[in-house]
Every structure is written in structure tokens, then in C-alpha cells.
Amino acid sequence: MFIKLLLLVTGLMSIVFLAIGFNIFFRKDKKFPVTSVGGNKDMRKLGLSCAKHEEIKCRRDIDGVKGSAVGCASCGHS
DSSP states (O other): OHHHHHHHHHHHHHHHHHHHHHHHHTOSSOOOOOOSTTTOHHHHHTTOOOHHHHHHHHHHHHHTOOSOOOOOTTTOOO
């Protein structure tokens, strides 16, 4: 019983990985889609940013620091 279940799960996972890989492999630009909030231009247009960037902005407001050069390394915002 365990062997049948293991084979079934392995087969389903293989199909899933092939389907994901097929989309990425046969794309014209050959890049992974940008899913992080900080690197996605459409999300920036909506006014969304990464949690680390939001924390930096809140910390600046609390500390009263204006024009600090401290930026967010994960999303590139300053």
C-alpha cells in the first residue's frame, strides 16, 4: 500500500514540476517571473512595497530622521 501511494505522489509531483518547467523553459525571455513585491514594477505602481521597506519607512518616522541614506537591500528602495 505504501509503495503504491509513494509512486502516485512521485508521479503527480513529476507532472507538476514538468508543467512549471515547461512554462519557464519555452518562454521567449527565459526568465523566472518576478513574484517578490520589491522587484515587481506593477506592484510598485499600486503603491505596494516589501515589508522590510515599510519597516524602514516606519522607523524613520518614529526616529524623526529625514533624508537618511539607509535603504532596503532586498528591494533596492532607498
